[in-house]
Amino acid sequence: MMTGDQQQDTNPRWATSRRRILTAAALAPTLAAISPAAAGAMPGGMTGSRKQKMVKPLTTRMSDWAGVAKVLGRSGNLLRGTTYHTPFPRDDLHVVAEGVAITPALALGAHVAFVRYADGTTMCMGDVAVTERELQHVIDAWQEHGIAQTALHKHLPSQHPDIWWVHVHGHGRDELALARGLRAGFDRTGIPPAKPAGPPRPVALNTAAIDAALGAKGSSDGVVYKAVFARRETICDGHLVLPSGLGATSAFIFQPLGGGRAALSGDCVMLAEEVQHVLGALRRGGIKLVELHNHHLTESPRLFFTHFWAVGDAVKLARALGRAVKATNVVPTSGV
Numbered sequence: 604m605m606t607g608d609q610q611q612d613t614n615p616r617w618a619t620s621r622r623r624i625l626t627a628a629a630l631a632p633t634l635a636a637i638s639p640a641a642a643g644a645m646p647g648g649m650t651g652s653r654k655q656k657m658v659k660p661l662t663t664r665m666s667d668w669a670g671v672a673k674v675l676g677r678s679g680n681l682l683r684g685t686t687y688h689t690p691f692p693r694d695d696l697h698v699v700a701e702g703v704a705i706t707p708a709l710a711l712g713a714h715v716a717f718v719r720y721a722d723g724t725t726m727c728m729g730d731v732a733v734t735e736r737e738l739q740h741v742i743d744a745w746q747e748h749g750i751a752q753t754a755l756h757k758h759l760p761s762q763h764p765d766i767w768w769v770h771v772h773g774h775g776r777d778e779l780a781l782a783r784g785l786r787a788g789f790d791r792t793g794i795p796p797a798k799p800a801g802p803p804r805p806v807a808l809n810t811a812a813i814d815a816a817l818g819a820k821g822s823s824d825g826v827v828y829k830a831v832f833a834r835r836e837t838i839c840d841g842h843l844v845l846p847s848g849l850g851a852t853s854a855f856i857f858q859p860l861g862g863g864r865a866a867l868s869g870d871c872v873m874l875a876e877e878v879q880h881v882l883g884a885l886r887r888g889g890i891k892l893v894e895l896h897n898h899h900l901t902e903s904p905r906l907f908f909t910h911f912w913a914v915g916d917a918v919k920l921a922r923a924l925g926r927a928v929k930a931t932n933v934v935p936t937s938g939v
Contacts, residue, residue: 677797748784816921819935888923
């Protein structure tokens with residue numbers, strides 16, 4: 604003989620209603636955890652991203668960054684009136700990739716950039732080359748000081764010794780605290796003291812032909828030849844509008860090897876719908892793909908980066924890069 608509950612369970616309408624009630628009860632804690640308030644507090648949460656007002660960067664002067672320069676232990680330069688940029692080249696390292704001795708200017712550079720915002724905050728971000736032995740110690744130091752890591756990857760194929768590149772990010776109202784946090788990580792590396800930069804010198808490459816192939820005028824520091832392109836779109840990191848060129852550039856760097864040949868290293872910034880076109884253009888030009896990844900966590904629109912490598916005739920490599928440039932919505936950061 605069936606009980607009343609068993610009799611009710613055999614009724615399809617009652618069974619369906621009961622299952623719905625039990626399901627709702629089971630999901631209640633989960634749904635409460637992702638309430639609108641909680642969603643807005645999460646990185647990229649819809650509530651916060653829709654309601655937060657975008658904050659623009661401020662124009663600054665070199666003198667405004669004297670305190671940061673003192674903490675970092677070296678002076679930087681001001682880009683486009685908004686971005687205070689400081690290089691930390693790894694002159695202490697001797698790195699070889701596929702038989703090529705890598706100069707710091709080609710692929711062993713480290714740098715950080717600071718930007719002030721209209722809401723009274725400062726953001727810093729950067730890309731730092733560290734050795735395998737240094738890596739975990741550097742990360743520990745940054746984490747102790749509130750400096751986030753947003754990417755960890757390689758720029759070169761089969762290099763020796765092993766080098767890693769770490770992207771860092773910080774944001775707050777105390778820019779000197781951000782600088783001290785970055786410095787704590789740098790102090791765990793073998794980065795040497797800054798050296799005075801010499802005057803720019805030409806390199807032994809057909810730079811006019813490279814410029815023509817890329818559709819942009821590059822620049823030389825006497826060691827490498829470099830061309831840089833920035834995304835045309837306005838890029839935001841959370842609610843902060845990034846200055847043009849910060850964290851959203853394609854950089855193509857040529858290290859002369861003699862006889863018109865060069866070692867090529869760099870990266871290309873892309874939207875999702877551009878990725879396969881760029882990868883195809885690079886491979887058809889004989890350029891090796893090293894990495895495909897993101898550099899940021901909360902940027903909008905979402906950006907992807909591919910790092911690449913090649914050794915060959917510099918002008919032919921530039922033509923392949925030119926086809927990749929045409930597949931992306933970028934503009935040269937220097938005159939054409």
